[in-house]
Amino acid sequence: MGFERASVIESDPQIVDETRIRAIATELLAESTGGRSLLAKMQDQLRWDDKLLSWTMDNPGLRVQLFRLIDCLPALTTKAEVARHLQEYLSVEDVELPPALKGLLNFTAADSMAGKAAATTLSTAVETLARKYIAGSTLKETRKTIEKLRRQSMTFTMDVLGEAVITETEAQAYLDQYLTLTTQLTEASQTWSTVPQVDRADGVALSKVQVTVKLTAFYSQFDPLDVAGSQAKVSDRIRLLLRHAKDVGAAVHFDMEQYRYKAATLTTLKALLKEAEFCDRTDIGLTLQAYLRDSYSDLQGIIAWAKERGNPITVRLVKGAYWDQETIIARQNHWSTPVYNHKSSTDANFERMTRLLLENHQHLYAAIGSHNVRSQAHAIAIAETLEIPQRSIEFQVLYGMADNLATALAKRGHRVRVYCPYGDLIPGMAYLIRRLLENTANSSFLRQSVSNVAADELLAPPVWGEGDTDRDKVQPEESRLSFHPVADTDFAIAIARDQATKALETVQQQLGQPYWPLINGELVQTENTLPSVNPSVPTEIVGVVGQVTIDQAEDAIAAAKAAFATWKKTPASERAHILRRAADLLDQRRHELNAWMVFEAGKPLHQADAEVSEAADFCRYYAAEMERLEAEVIYDVAGECDRYLYRPKGIVLVISPWNFPLAIPTGMTVAALVTGNCALLKPAAATAVIAAKLTEILVEAGIPKGVCQYIPGPGSTVGSHLVKHPDVHMIVFTGSQDVGCQIYASAAILQPGQRHLKRVVAEMGGKNAIIVDESSDLDQAVQGVVYSAFGYSGQKCSACSRVVVLASVYEPFVARLVEATKSLNVGQAIDPSTKVGPVIDAAAQARIRQVIAQGKTEATLALELPAPDIGYFVGPTIFTDVDPQSSLAQEEIFGPVLSVLKAQNFDQALEIANGTNYALTGGLYSRTPSHIDQAKAEFEVGNLYINRSITGAIVSRQPFGGFKLSGVGSKAGGPDYLLQFLEPRTVTENIQRQGFAPIAGMD
Template sequence: MAESVDIATLDAGIERRGKQFFDSIRGETPGLFSKGHWTGKVMDWAMRNEDFKVQLFRFVDVLPYLNTSENLQRHIEEYFAGNESGDIPSVLKWGAEKSGMFGGFAAKAMGKVIRGNIESMAKQFIIGQNTREALKTLRKLRKDGFAFAVDFLGEATVSEAEADAYLEGYLELLDALDAEQSKWKALDAKGDKDWGHQPKINVSVKPSAFYSQAKPQDVPGSVDGIMERIRPIYRRIMEMGGALCIDVEQLKYKEITLELFKRLRSDPEFRDYPELSVVLQAYLRDTDQDLEDLLDWARAEDLPFGIRLVKGAYWDQETVWAMQAGWPVPVWTNKAESDAAFERQSKRILENSDLVYYQCGSHNIRSISTVMELAKAMGVDESRYEFQVLYGMAEPVRKGLKNVAGRVRLYCPYGELLPGMAYLVRRLLENTANESFLRQSFVDEADVSRLMENPERTLTREVECSPTTHPEPKAGPNGLTPFKNDPMIDFTIKANRAAFTEAIRTVRGKMGRTYPLFINGRDVETDDVLESTNPADTSEVVGRICQAGVGEIDDAMAAADRALLTWRDTPPRERAEYLLKAADVARRRLFELSAWQVLEVGKQWDQSYHDVTEAIDFLEYYAREMVRLGDPKRMGNAPGEHNHLFYQAKGVAAVIAPWNFPLAISVGMCSAAIVAGNPVIYKPSHISSVIGYGLVELFKEAGLPDGVFNYCPGRSRVMGDHLIEHPKTAVIAFTGSMEVGLRIQEKAAKAQPGQDHCKRVIAEMGGKNAIIIDDDADLDEAVVHTLYSAYGFQGQKCSACSRVIVVDSIYDRFMERLVEGAKSVKLGPAEDPANFMGPVADKSQQKTVGEYVELARQEGEILVERMPEDTDGACWVPLTIVSGINPEHRIAQEEIFGPVLAVMRAKDYDQAIEWANDTRFALTGAVFSRSPQHLERARREFRVGNLYLNRGSTGSLVHRQPFGGFKMSGVGSKAGGPDYLIQFMDPRCVTENTMRRGFTPIEDDDEWVC
């Protein structure tokens, strides 16, 4: 173990070494920034114009999909024509603005030039598109004295077939390298090893590419799936005397990757072969602890290994994902923090150089100099560390390193341009950022002393100079903080996974009890009882639910009507407080409430959890909305009169809830009615009545007054019409099928004896939702999102994708990947987080969906029809994909509410939009396209209530995406939106004449006109 040295005491030597390094490469510029080349010119424009940079990188990303000259030229025009900045590379500007003047020949010629330049840019960072090209480049690199680590591009696998192809691609590469390595002399050493101690062959792998079903909620299953394909690669590498490095990707795969590394390193077959490394990312806040855990594990196991330490390549993504999900940002948000972490972690690795072979992955000369000075001061032998830089990214740095350290390895991606473009965009984002060391060094020409400053000093100075931080939002005039969505669940946190498992165990121990009605604050038992069962095992009774009849509905109505007299006049802020208390209760019981959904309706872990957080969001949002709406609003400003608009409750609300979002939608409709001043009679679906009883528990603990909330499950044929037609029912909030919704509207429209008001019906009635796949869609994203939208919770969401409309020119590519993806997802009960899809909610649902599968067989061609081997006792229907469907088919028109996806082949984008609109429904839709004009057309012409561009059709969030449609998808305003509560209230306006004998009080908001 090396001697420990304080970095701060070495600062002078580090800065001196760094300045010498800069002096040795003075006058050189990386090809990325060289203005003598097309790439450098374009990067120069991009770094001076953020708008152009965004458009350029997006264009680079889509380029591999533009297979015709017409398509290419159209995208050039869309991305670059009309750019307000005149600072556009002339070849792009000319191509965008002039091509129309010269017809198709000029357009083709210009498109060819632009494609060629961008492909050349990509090839600058990729050693080849095939094995032959890659070997040619590697020969040259070794001739120049550089070692390599090869990475096979294409990690975005969406199916097991693609994972198999990825494995075969690596094995082919290894065979070629093995045949070649005997021709290579060792670098700077005699014998067979570079530098006397390192294998000539070094390969990097991205674990997620080897198993398409890897996910953080299933760490053991993910590791098993990856190991199955990594093992043959490492076995082959061991046979040829090479080395393997396991890359770390996005944070969601980090724990899987580290566990995979430990499993592989300690595997009896490989335990005595130490040429295995793992990557750590210094920009992650947890890496200090991850490093300590790895060191402790390796010492306990007595297993030497390698660590490649990098700053990290997914900073933008990790930051945005975390902010969208409501999580703490997992990466250091200041570059100096990442730099300081890199130095701190480098020191710990070098302190353990007897155990760890260090691979310093950085272009930052300060970081490199720190490692060199630390190693020297600590007496670390040169055979225990090396330096790594990215191929094509930092030529002067790699040359300088070669001269100073000798041991330089280039990270060398190879593969087709399509995945290569994704790699290229990441590299471009990373190195054109304002904080990029390469940019500051070779473009901005920052002062060398500042570039070599200890990052800890930089942080101290920046904190002292920073006038503000980012405090928590302060309460507004109403005393409430601004609304924000409850965080999504982060399954990378082990405690969350453990809590889910424990909650399911606990809930299972409570199953089978009898649930009474809850009327006027008291439990009411009835003789009519229905059983609710687990759809994955219908012999398992979740609960026995007492059923309300006409008499119980009358009792509940009388209680609600009495409560109305005081509840509607309770101050809005006071009513809102009850919702906020209920939200706190739900938040405390989050895992338990989620577990009930897993067992009663078969919702997967993530979706059941987010159903509960959506319920919390409704409570929090509607509480704030009622406070906002509760203050009378002064209307007009004419002198001599006061006009105030305010709202009052409509009356008793009947809430008829669905089973597919059993807590969220129930809570949303009930809480909206309650906070608006309307007592509620709540009828949950018989399929999810145990979950529905959760509302009783939430509102009881929140202290809601008796009679304001009444829980009345019951058989629709017995009490449904009576509840709707009751003369005291003022509002009916319904979510369910179109047929039932239309019947409710018809019944509610007829005035009953004793009724003194018009009933308001708020109905969300489902959809026939389509996803359009345009000819330039990112298929890595489109396939994954389509599968999730169609089969998440077994397709039993009103927002689920039931039609995918694919433009002809991309149809075959998309369908091949979609079909293989559908064949790869795991089927099984929702209790097991490894499973992607489970059985449908109950036997009646099973029968209905099964009939539609048979209809699909008659109307089209079944491409996928999957069931698990063991279906006994469960409500299984097959995961189904049917092609050859046109708008006139019933499968394209009728809501199925199950895992049946109809595929429609449109001749072009125009027809795709036309077909998407060709149903009675208008709820949700999605478009995957990288054409700005096509996305704009979708905004105008794809007429649905919720349209999603380049994401799936499910997963709306309260406030962010208020939810609801029109046509036959519903009547009423959007749930979780700013005008939803108004539906539960009647507006009133009171006018007061304030003039007395010519005297009129003047207030601040009066306006006098002379």
């Protein structure tokens, strides 16, 4: 975050006296440092833990590597492993090490005495560092911390580390832990002497015990798309906690988390705290983050709500701890950034929110959470000016982050509350990294304090950075790609959820209509039709699709041949313009198309939405790629003109699958069209209605008659006839290996009258594996495997069907994997809480059930979830103790069935992962640099994903496709893909005439 300055924050001198603010801030700063710089105080105690912080402030590259090393340290179980990772992370060429660190790395073998000594030094330093920010790993330790704070006239709020729950068992354990904690702390508080400064305010006794909780930790499937369902689940558990807290006399505060959860969190708490049972409670609080652009309006809304409620609650005002994460997520998804771009803007917003909050002190209590002396002084000045009662304001700091400031505030007589994290180091590591990032960020007040920034600059009024004022319209960051990607829907936004719901209602009223083939620009009725049904409710007919005959297919071929003569001469820029128009239409009709996929493909809404984006991105990317390829490549030499250029092939038969019913047919079809070919789209029968909608869009975008034709029909007759047709130049197929190989063989046979060899591009699935090693973040690994294996019921060619786990973490991984899978909601795709919907049809259901039955004879059944009786459902199923050579581990299943295999070491894990006939996608969860490098070099897959899920490839960023028996052809969405649809030509002209050549520069 930078400090670009645009305009000073507006202030009312009647409320905010800048002179008074500066005076208070100066006093606090002096009291905090004891008259010496914080840098001088820090240099007094340069132990190893202090050295780590000091080095990271001065060396950004080292900062990254050290924090990554610290992040994985709790997962390493031996000193040799710690020493090996120490060398791997810090022996990086572009990172300059301080002499002390170089000395620490001066060992050759990780298991040597020197290596073990280095490991001990590092581990001790990190543990000491963690204890600076974590109040205790046991309740006994934490009670000592609390009692010390109380002796300093400060109070606390207790936060249990490890709130990132991924199973319902963990969510229940989180609640139980807080129920126990509040009981134990309040029992302990009976022995504490009263400290009037923090235990009483305006003659009223305050709770001596306060706990802070994360709302999402009460429900493992908390989802912004499912606000109502998430609200119902968490509210039941919150009610239990609030009732218990009242019984024992504890206060409860609700923390704020990532932006995507904010709206659902506020909605839930507002509803709950207005219930009759809780409406009179004033010992409850919630948090707002000033770095969010909409936080000021959120505060205005809470004030209005509090006035209606009639009894105040506390609003803890903080600046926010997820700035980097929020910025990255927004950029990855092409969303407007929800946080301010500049730290100075956050500080400015914090001050105006402080003022608004304190001006409404009769409706809300204020908890000013900041380590910035200026921010706290600003609040004090307003409180003094408005003569705000003691009960209405307190000041908060994080444990270990601003101890001197907290002491200075307490000495001034203010109520100071210290946020005390409590728990084991492993779940607390994410918290520790956030604190280290905050402490060492150039823009933080603490970092500036130890950098000898002048007091006048340090305590100056904050200003709004460029582009951060309320008047500035926030736009997504410009893409660095050759096209402008389409953004997925952010379902955390209420209006987006409303639009999705309305589209589902509208489309449901349109079910059952007929859809006819499009031949030569005309809808053609057929004698035979085929119903398309909703796999969630098979009695519900989505549409009735006309099936072309061979004669009608011949008509389509004739129309394509006639249209090709003109279309191939159409400039690429015009063809590209049509594709961009199609992309716009896809995006405009996003919610409608999502709804059709929900009903016809059984695809849950969030999965469908990403597919619309992919379809639109294919259009825009291939448009840009064709414009690039249209330019002639020049290889001229003196006296000779040499050109390299492309021409289209002719007629392309597109045979698309049902599992990505919009994105894949769009990509294959528009690739054919933009390169100047004519396309015959023959979609999978199960999702032919969605293909009809795509055809409508392409026609509306301007594709001429005969250039793109929609020809649904039986694969065994019409499909086979077209594959062998002498006028078809190319077949693009996505589907099963059996059908793909049959197409490949049939296309290779030269037919009578055929004057070309057909090109076949075929993507034929995979048996994809994810490796989980001993250094992995198991929270991340379990979530990634569950999503990759069971998202869209495992019906993605990229889905994880095998997970290879190293023996040292096999048991804990399997235990959490099973519990996380148990927590998934299985149900109809239309239900926003659904994570696992139906499989596509009855045949698929029967086949997968047969695989499961066979698997029970080969391996150990660890889990088989029940599934709804109505619809084509198969519950997520997990097998353990799977033989790498068994059918479970070798054959593609295309359903929600996951095999877990054990490997003794990383080399064996790679051998198992590579031990199939497929090479499509693969994944690795690891924080060991050498393992990551080895996987990059040796994992035999077309798409390798490291420390993330293995599904959801993004156009241009992650071109998709594999090798071995996973398919043939270049990667979809990549720079080579369009070349398959083109014939390259070289044209050479001798331009010399009697020794004269018209070349610039020759006289």
